Each structure stands twice: as C-alpha cells, then as structure tokens.
Amino acid sequence: MNDRKGFGSNFGFLMAAVGSAVGLGNIWGFPNKMGANGGFPFLILYLALALCCGVIIMLGELALGRKTGHGAVGAYQSISKRFKWLGWLGIAAAALIFSFYSALGGYCLRYVVVNFGNLIGAEFGTNGVGGADVFQGLLSQPDVSIAFALAFMLITMLVVMCGVGGGIERVCSVGMPALFFILIICIIRSCTLPGAADGLKYMFVPGWAVANGIIDEAPGFWRVLTAAGGQMFFSLSLGAGVMITYGSYLDKKQDLGKSTMIIVGICMDVAWIGTLVYGIVSGIWWPFPAALVFVIAAGLWQVFHYGAHATYLCPACKAEFRPRLGAFLISGHTPRTRKLTCPCCGVKDWCVERY
Numbered sequence: 001m002n003d004r005k006g007f008g009s010n011f012g013f014l015m016a017a018v019g020s021a022v023g024l025g026n027i028w029g030f031p032n033k034m035g036a037n038g039g040f041p042f043l044i045l046y047l048a049l050a051l052c053c054g055v056i057i058m059l060g061e062l063a064l065g066r067k068t069g070h071g072a073v074g075a076y077q078s079i080s081k082r083f084k085w086l087g088w089l090g091i092a093a094a095a096l097i098f099s100f101y102s103a104l105g106g107y108c109l110r111y112v113v114v115n116f117g118n119l120i121g122a123e124f125g126t127n128g129v130g131g132a133d134v135f136q137g138l139l140s141q142p143d144v145s146i147a148f149a150l151a152f153m154l155i156t157m158l159v160v161m162c163g164v165g166g167g168i169e170r171v172c173s174v175g176m177p178a179l180f181f182i183l184i185i186c187i188i189r190s191c192t193l194p195g196a197a198d199g200l201k202y203m204f205v206p207g208w209a210v211a212n213g214i215i216d217e218a219p220g221f222w223r224v225l226t227a228a229g230g231q232m233f234f235s236l237s238l239g240a241g242v243m244i245t246y247g248s249y250l251d252k253k254q255d256l257g258k259s260t261m262i263i264v265g266i267c268m269d270v271a272w273i274g275t276l277v278y279g280i281v282s283g284i285w286w287p288f289p290a291a292l293v294f295v296i297a298a299g300l301w302q303v304f305h306y307g308a309h310a311t312y313l314c315p316a317c318k319a320e321f322r323p324r325l326g327a328f329l330i331s332g333h334t335p336r337t338r339k340l341t342c343p344c345c346g347v348k349d350w351c352v353e354r355y
Helices: 010-021 024-036 040-068 072-079 081-120 131-139 142-161 164-190 196-204 221-235 242-247 256-282 287-309 325-330
Strands: 337-341 348-353
Touching: 010 164, 010 242, 024 040, 024 196, 024 221, 040 072, 040 221, 040 242, 040 256, 072 081, 072 242, 081 131, 081 142, 081 242, 131 142, 142 164, 325 337
Parallel strands: none
Antiparallel strands: 337 348
C-alpha cells in the first residue's frame, strides 16, 4: 500500500465520515420522507436497516479501502478488473451529489451574506422582505445563484487541495461539532414556532398525514421499506466511494470496531430521541422507557468494552500500558489523550491513546 499521510486522529476521521453523510439534503429531506412514508414506522425501519445493513456495508467499504490503499476505482480493480466499473459508478454518484450540493451551498452562502447585511444595516440585507420572498428573488436571479454556487465549489476545492489531514479533517473537526450545536438550536427554535405540533404529528404519528389530506393514501409496506433503505444509503454516505476513499487513509492499527460502536451508539441515541418525541405527540409513552433502558445498556457496554481494550503510551518512559478501569473512568481526557499515572515510571501525565 502506498504510504500516504492520512487522518491525524480517530476523532478527525469520525468527524470527516459523519460530515460526508450529514448534510442539508439529509436534514431537510429526512423529516419530509418520514412524514410521507408512515411516520414513526419509517423511523423504526430506517434504524433497523442502518444497524443490520448500513453498519456492515460501511465497515466493508472502510476495510476494502484500508486493505487496498486506493480509492473506489482502484479498490474494486484490485479485487478484479471486472469490478472496476463499480468504482466508476461511485465516482459518478459523487459527482452528481456534488452538483446538487453546489446549488444548496450557494443558497446558504447567499443567506449568510443577506443576514450579515441585516446585522450591519447594509443595502444587501433583506430590507424587511420575508424569507419566502428572499428565496423567490434568489430563484429569479440565476446569475447570482450560479455565482454563489461557483464560490461554494471554489471553497470546496481549496479544502480538498489542503489534503485529508490539513484540509478535510481540520475543517470537519471544527465544523461538525458546530453544526451539531446549531442544529440543536434550530430544533428548539422550530418547536416553539406556530404549527410545530402539527409538524411533529406529520413526522411521527402514523396515518396523520392521510387523515389531514397532506398525502392521498397511506403508503404500503414495500414503499416504506424502499424509502427507508434509500434514505439509509444516502444518510450513511454508502455506495458513493467516500468510505472506501477514507478507509484508504486509515492506519493499519486503526480499530474499525471502535468506529462501529460509536455509530451504533449514535443510532441508539436517535432512536431514544425519536421515542421521546413520539410520546409527546401521541401520548403513547411505553417505547420511551424501553428504548432508554436499551440505550443505557448499550452505552455502558461501549464504555466498559472500550476501557478494557484501550492502551496508552506514557510520554515519559515510552511504555505502553492498559489503565485500570476505575482510573480510566474518572481521568480527564481529550480526543487523543488521557491524564493517567504510568504503572512503569509512576509519572502522571497526558498519555497518548493507542487503542
């Protein structure tokens, strides 16, 4: 495998992988697909497919990339020249997705400029115009939309040109946590707006969209299954060669099982939040405590499993050791280090994780 500079930390890799999956299309599209395809049953099928199929496919793509050290085309070609076309399909899918996101990214940049104009009272702000009218004005000016889309593409190109560690990892390590907090603020704010209860019922209560005339007929099982499966591939960024490419930059010592535990934990948290909202809008609360017990059990298993297998490198004597579970649980830590007492030299310092 070619020696290439990859991700600087496991946290950076996870943020980059999540960043390739979580985007505006997913944030905007998932609630609508969920409401139009049965509500809460769609969420259950989506989570089941993500846990039973999505995690396996993602691990397979990461393992394939790490084993071959190539991107999508080279990885499939290393298996057999007959499968090289599968890699090109992934490249084509990524190109189509990029064209879609270039338009969305251009709209977002335009809104950033408009809102900045509002803050400083400039003429390029909204000038009291409503959000819908601002968007219609943007659609009526294709030259402006193209200019902002090109600006978004230029920013993306500059990030990619800086490399995996210096560009993608650095941006995602800051951008994804920031996006998470912004999303939490947006969720809280949206739940306080007029009509929020109807929006939640549309998303979570089975049959509510049909009863209120939003959709003509209730979707069948196969329609819900195919919609949930398609959303699973899109939201986990599978089949586009992204995870294969990221896998090619992973170190051989990187434990893919650790990433799997994090993915499973995130899915369980989503399921728990979903059951909480379901209880609020429908008055049926039994799924919430059942999911809460499962989430707590899964979280405890992850913590104890990680603590039992993680090793650390002492910066003083360069010895590699496994800390006691009690010390592991109460010690201060960063994404890559933990303040521990080395059993070999007795020095307490920030030890580097070698999981």
